[in-house]
Every structure is written in structure tokens, then in C-alpha cells.
Amino acid sequence: MTTSYPSIAIIGIGSVTVTIIHALYQNKIPFRILCQNQNRFQTLYSHPIRFQGPTGQIVTIDLKNHLTMIHDNKESYDYIFVGCKNQNLEDYLKDTKPFLNANGKWILIQNGIPESNFDSYKDKILGGVVGWNTQTLPDGTYFQSNVGSLILGNVTKTKPDPIWYQLLPPHIPVVLTDQLEGYRWHKLAINSIINGLAASKQLSLGELFLNKKFREEALETLTEIKTVMSQKKITEQVVPGSFPIQKLGSGLGSLPTWIRHLILIFLGLKYYRIRTSMVQDLDHGRKTEIDYINGEVIKMANRLGIPVPKNEWIVSTIKKREENKKN
Incomplete structure (x- = not known):
């Protein structure tokens, strides 16, 4: 029987x-890439992608037969990953709305809480919480x-279709949640x-977490968020x-404080050279997503009347760094 x-x-x-493309490609699941930029289309058409997973194995992914310029697209889809x-x-x-099937859904894999900004689309959105780190090497x-893992959940607090257990594992473990x-x-x-604190210092994770003062700042940042979550009555899912x-x-x-420091030291040693996405944005003079990370914390804390000075400091420091890069 054909699935x-x-x-x-x-x-x-x-x-x-x-990373998602790699999993679909390896599992021979059909997919289509909608390109907005002709130069990007030509690059992807002419040059296979090189992908190295956590095992160290390098895979070459030829996307030639998966590409469509968005203005040439005539298909509609059950799911559209929005990256x-x-x-x-x-x-x-807005650009992809015409290509969603009647019961189709966008999958939002952004950091922060992207679903909260699109309440009118809540029946059309799957939230995707990403549990891996992928970087582009030189x-x-x-x-x-x-x-x-990729954690998928409907905004309507129901679990998504179990077909996802067949589409991405074993390359990406899937968790379906309500x-x-x-x-x-x-996350x-x-x-x-x-991302936020590391970008405020413009440091790798090793440089950040092997510094005692910076670890204290990290724990302070998390404590503020823990307070917001408690006040908002959010049950944490790890x-x-x-x-x-x-x-x-x-x-x-x-x-105990010493164990919390030890956990951060371990993270610093494990991912010593990793410069996370927001740090890389500053490295290359790009605008960061700080308003959607620590900025979201501040927005919610203000509504609840909770002080979050460390998160506010992180946001203001990164905005200053962005301005300095511009000038």
C-alpha cells in the first residue's frame, strides 16, 4: 500500500x-521550494547544498527538481514552512496565502512567539519550535x-496530524503537542x-558561559522570565x-546556585565556538530579531506590571550595537 x-x-x-529539507530529502518525501529571488533560484539550481549532520556525515542535496519561482507556482499545499x-x-x-489549500497550514519556525502576532490566522497556523542549532560554515x-526535535502544535491547543511522525524522523525527531x-x-x-545576552556581548557561547559575571547575568535574565511565566500561569514544557x-x-x-552555574559551564564547553544567529547578525551588520526575543519578554512584563531590568538592558544594548554597525 502506497502512503x-x-x-x-x-x-x-x-x-x-x-535542516528540514535534509530530513525530507533523505526520507524521499516530496516537497517544493518557492523562490522569491531569481539569483537565489539560479544558485540553488546550479549548486547542490552541502549538509553536515551531528554525526559528521556530509550529504549533498540536489534541489534542481524541487525549485519553483513563486510567481510561476501553480500548485497549492497542505503545509508551507515559512523560513x-x-x-x-x-x-x-501574504505572498504564500494564495498557495494554501482550504485546510492547509503555515508552519512558523521563527524564534519568539510568532503566532501571537497573527490572531486572525490562528486556524491556519502550526507553531514549530526548533530544538537544534544549524550554522553555515565558511x-x-x-x-x-x-x-x-521539531515540536509542532496548533495555536488552537490541539495536536497536529500524526502523519508528521512519518515525514521527518529519524533525521529530526518530532513532538506533537497541545x-x-x-x-x-x-525556548x-x-x-x-x-541569542540575546550573547549578542549583547557579541560573544560565542563558550566565551559567554565560561565567564562567571556573564553566567550571573544569564541566570538573572532567566529569573525575570520565570517570574513572567509564573504570573502568566504558563506551564513550562521543556x-x-x-x-x-x-x-x-x-x-x-x-x-542550588553552584549547580546552575555548572549547567551553564557545561553548555559553554559543549558549544564553545558557536556564535548563535543573533550574534552572527551583528557580526555581519544585519538587523537582529531582539524585539521578538527579549523584546517579547518586556512587552508581556509591562502588561503584567513586572520589572525586567536585565532583559531591558539586553534589548537597549543590542539596539545600540545595531546603530553603531550602521554608522
């Missing part, structure tokens, strides 16, 4: 979507440094330090391979 797979498209080719920065998300949804190879908000806030808290914010942040349920 009937949903129709899948991807718009926006970057480190996260390439872009939060600040471009509204435009990407030679152009996409390098996935850790095994990580508790998307709990995973989103857990938001982690990103507030590995991304596989990660560590609970409830135990890392100070207060009720926290681990």
Missing part, C-alpha cells in the same frame, strides 16, 4: 529550513551541531540568553535536550 503524503512547500532557505525573520513574516504569509556547508505556549516560552527563555527554566531561574523550584 499518501501531504503536499509540502518551503519558502525561505536558511539554516533551519535546510524568514520575524520582521518579514507578515509579507511572507565553505558554505550547513552544519547541524546537535540532534534536536501545549505550544509552554514550549514557546521555554524564548533559552534564546534570551544564548524542549528535549534542554533544561527547565523553572530550575535555572532563582526562586521556587530552583537548583
Whole structure:
């Protein structure tokens, strides 16, 4: 019996979507890449992608037969992965809306809480919380440094179609959840330090977490977010391979301080050279997504009347760095 797979498209080719493309490609699942830029189309058509997974094996992915310029697309899809920065998300949804099937859904894999900005589309959105880190190496190879899950959840607090268990594993483990908000806030808290705090210092994770003062700042940042989550009555859901914010942040349920420092030291040693996406944005003079990471924390804290000075400092420091890069 032949399995009937949903129709899948991807718009926006970057480190996260390439990791998903690798899993679909290896599993021989049909997919289509919608290109907006003719030069990007030609590059992808002419040059296969090199992808290196956590095992070290390098795979060459020829996308020639998967590419369509978006203005030439005549198909409609059950799912469209949207791979872009939060600040471009509204435009990407508008551009791809004509290509969604009647019951189709966008899959938002951005950091932060992207679903919260598109309430009118809530029945058309799947949230995708990414648990891996993939970077582009100097030679152009996409390098996935850790095994990580894709957590999928409907905004309507129901679990997605179990077909996803057949589409991405074993290359990407899948978790289907009806508790998307709990995973989103857990990942938001982690990103507030590995992206936000690291970018405020413009350091690799090793340089950040092997410094005692910076570890203290990280724990302070997490404590503020833990307080916001508690006030908002969010039940934390821990991304596989990660560590609970409830135990890392100070207060009720926290681990002893020395153990919390030890956990951050371990992360620093394990990912010593990793410069996360926001750090790389500053390295290359690009605008960061800080408004959608620590900025989201500030927005919610202001609504609740909770002070979050460390998160505010991170946001203001990164905005100053962005301005300095511009001038």
C-alpha cells in the first residue's frame, strides 16, 4: 500500500529550513521550494547544498527538481514552512496565502512567539519550535551541531496530524503537542540568553558561559522570565535536550546556585565556538530579531506590571550595537 503524503512547500532557505529539507530529502518525501529571488533560484539550481549532520556525515542535496519561482507556482499545499525573520513574516504569509489549500497550514519556525502576532490566522497556523542549532560554515556547508526535535502544535491547543511522525524522523525527531505556549516560552527563555545576552556581548557561547559575571547575568535574565511565566500561569514544557527554566531561574523550584552555574559551564564547553544567529547578525551588520526575543519578554512584563531590568538592558544594548554597525 502506497502512503499518501501531504503536499509540502518551503519558502525561505536558511539554516533551519535546510535542516528540514535534509530530513525530507533523505526520507524521499516530496516537497517544493518557492523562490522569491531569481539569483537565489539560479544558485540553488546550479549548486547542490552541502549538509553536515551531528554525526559528521556530509550529504549533498540536489534541489534542481524541487525549485519553483513563486510567481510561476501553480500548485497549492497542505503545509508551507515559512523560513524568514520575524520582521518579514507578515509579507511572507501574504505572498504564500494564495498557495494554501482550504485546510492547509503555515508552519512558523521563527524564534519568539510568532503566532501571537497573527490572531486572525490562528486556524491556519502550526507553531514549530526548533530544538537544534544549524550554522553555515565558511565553505558554505550547513552544519547541524546537535540532534534536536521539531515540536509542532496548533495555536488552537490541539495536536497536529500524526502523519508528521512519518515525514521527518529519524533525521529530526518530532513532538506533537497541545501545549505550544509552554514550549514557546521555554525556548524564548533559552534564546534570551544564548541569542540575546550573547549578542549583547557579541560573544560565542563558550566565551559567554565560561565567564562567571556573564553566567550571573544569564541566570538573572532567566529569573525575570520565570517570574513572567509564573504570573502568566504558563506551564513550562521543556524542549528535549534542554533544561527547565523553572530550575535555572532563582526562586521556587530552583537548583542550588553552584549547580546552575555548572549547567551553564557545561553548555559553554559543549558549544564553545558557536556564535548563535543573533550574534552572527551583528557580526555581519544585519538587523537582529531582539524585539521578538527579549523584546517579547518586556512587552508581556509591562502588561503584567513586572520589572525586567536585565532583559531591558539586553534589548537597549543590542539596539545600540545595531546603530553603531550602521554608522
